[in-house]
Amino acid sequence: MLVSYKWLQSYVDLEGITPEELANQLTKSGIEVDGIERPSERLKNFVVGHVLEKEKHPNADKLNRCLVHIGEEEPVQIICGAPNVAAGQKVVVAKPGARLPGNVKIKRSKIRGEVSNGMICSLQELGLETKVVPKDFADGIYVLPEESVPGTDALPLLGLDDAVLDLDLTANRADCMSMIGVAYEVGAIFNRRVKLPEIKEKSSEERAADYIHVKVDNPQDNPLYTAKIIKNVKIGPSPLWLQTRLMASGIRPHNNVVDITNYILHEYGQPLHAFDYDRFGSKEIVVRRAKEGEKLTTLDEVERTLSEEHLVITNGIEPVALAGVMGGLDSEVQSDTKTVLLESAYFNGTVIRKASRDLGLRSESSSRFERGIDPQRVREAAERAADLIAELAGGEVLEGTVEADALTANPVKIEFALGNLNDRLGTELSIGDVEQIMDRLQFSYEIEGERITATVPSRRWDLHIPEDMYEEIARLYGYDNIPKTLPKGVALGGLSPYQRKRRMVRDCLEGAGLMQSVTYSLTSADQYAQFARRKTEPIQLANPMSEAHAVLRLSLVPHLLDAVSYNLARNNKQVFLYEIGSVFYSQGNDRLPEEREHLAGAMTGLYVDHPWQGKKDPVDFYTVKGILDALFDKLSIAQSIRYEKGEGDGLHPGQTANILLDGQVVGFIGKIAPEMEKRYDVKNVFVFELDLSKLLSWETTPLLYRPIPKFPSISRDIALIVDREVPAGDLKRTIQKAGGKLLKEVDVFDVYEGKNVSEGKKSIAFTLEYYDPERTLTDDQVVAVHEDILSAVKEAFGAELRK
CATH class of the missing domain: 3.30.56.10 (Phenylalanyl-tRNA Synthetase; Chain B, domain 1)
Structure with missing residues (x-):
């Protein structure tokens, strides 16, 4: 529900209450305000202009050269391409220095050799949506009323100096689907009285009952139907104040009579419908259920097939409107309409909802009948609409209201x-x-x-x-x-250490660009054990929904690969997924399965894609390892983690590693094997899976901080020749152990095989950093430790320094 702040002031005094304060208090009282739109905040320097002359642009067929009076001493020339611009019009002019929505600045410029001192604007250029712009001006500039004064601010004329609140109403607050309903709510919040519209007394020698009769076949569907007759109406545009209020509410103006019915819909929350009396086809209104297969062409020019569950308004012979939803095309008010038949009724919301859902036709009227309207406003809304039609369309309201009344509305x-x-x-x-x-x-x-x-x-x-x-x-x-209390005996809630760590895992992986996936715990018999490091007998459901969901899984990876395949098939080429979920291990037929929480991920595509920098880095083994290293560091277990060469079913034998926590295998990382790539129709996918319950249950030592070093460190690089099968990790651990307290950092920076390295050998280069927090190290001290390290690696691996 869109609520115009300025319109709302017509019903309740808002002095001293800003739109922001109003929105805040409405939200606190239970009616959420999604946002406040202030069109004028982005619009400056727009004035009323008077087009004095218009002629074709000498160098362009579709442009016009206009001389426009904008309240200054001399008129200015403006080039305009709108097809409907004409001399004598009052228009909206953006002067040089004005800014349009989208931060487009208007400047004095030359267009095809002719100077243009501004811009004549359409409503769309002022930020209004095309769907609310009157059709006469949808493809051109907007023409202001003749009485508009050149040089004055154009924004207030168009209601663009307003603030529009967007209310997100719950189903029970249908009373606030009207301006008066919102006024009562605001009045209650701020303790201010509501001012209802004044309805003037009218008199006519003719009676409405002489023109129309109303009959309702089933009063349960339509407890109250009222009809009024207004003669001698003159169809034309609505006054600007009415048009701007409708546009602020998201409604497109049409003509004065139709606009008044829409205005009352938003003012009272009471849907109305105006028929062209002369096109109605009879002097009788019959409200009945539609016949099976009966046809009706609605105002949107769509022929609809009705059923016996739909309620229609008929002229006694054929349907002329779908009750409470939309009128019929044949009886709509047109430019030559002289007599209006005005309907105001109370329909059964269930019946209206059924028709709206069956026909896929939801309207402003149907949404209000579905939620419920005020039965006491049915007649009042009709009187208010008739009063406005008499005032704005010059109509003569006939005496009395014709009714079919079976409504009982006890307080x-x-x-x-x-x-x-x-x-x-x-x-x-x-x-x-x-x-x-x-x-x-x-x-x-x-x-x-x-x-x-x-x-x-x-x-x-x-x-x-x-x-x-x-x-x-x-x-x-x-x-x-309201006082804040806790029930007796209930402790304050909070996350357990395990739950906090689980959230840290999510934050870390999502910060690295992975998206969380949630897949089924059930899988097929041939998929349940894929990628599982611990295998047990399958745990089968007694009555599975399908063969694809018959067995509890032992690994999260297979379903993640299904998700990767699904995304790649839909041209989403960068897929980075993770899942936290349970796997289930059988403990025998007479025992419940063991449930373990695992973390798994699957990644493929370009992890870095910066075309303007010429960077396109695809996901590889070390991309995934780097993400896991960051996770282990976040959990403060990085010092206890070790990688070693591994293998497993479905994994590439040369690009797989086991992950060990304090010497115990807790997971794996690797590229899926070619046969699995073919099975899942994917390429270059890297996966990992970890026993999360072990990781998060691991006791970590408190984080300790060291002071900034006071003494310089010394770095040494060494390249060791070892057998090709020797893991770099084993070498690193031996170096760390031999280096003792002075050796603070050991990093691998190069692995080389080839020229000048013997067959079956490889060179692994390390950077070693030595540091003593108590003193400055000498070369002799570093050399002594360095020699110990070289001796240790030679003894353990036969390593030799590379010459």
């Missing part, structure tokens, strides 16, 4: 006790406090001792039981004012 009375109210809310409200809130709500009430009987107005059909009133009082009292 709802809710009785509750003050003690129960305070018990439910945890408050200490007095009778005086409740009285004050009732007065703000404008509910009538009676009080006997500490018992209150509230009479709910018909506009608030959502209130029926004492709990409804408790909530109503609570939100007006202020949820922030």
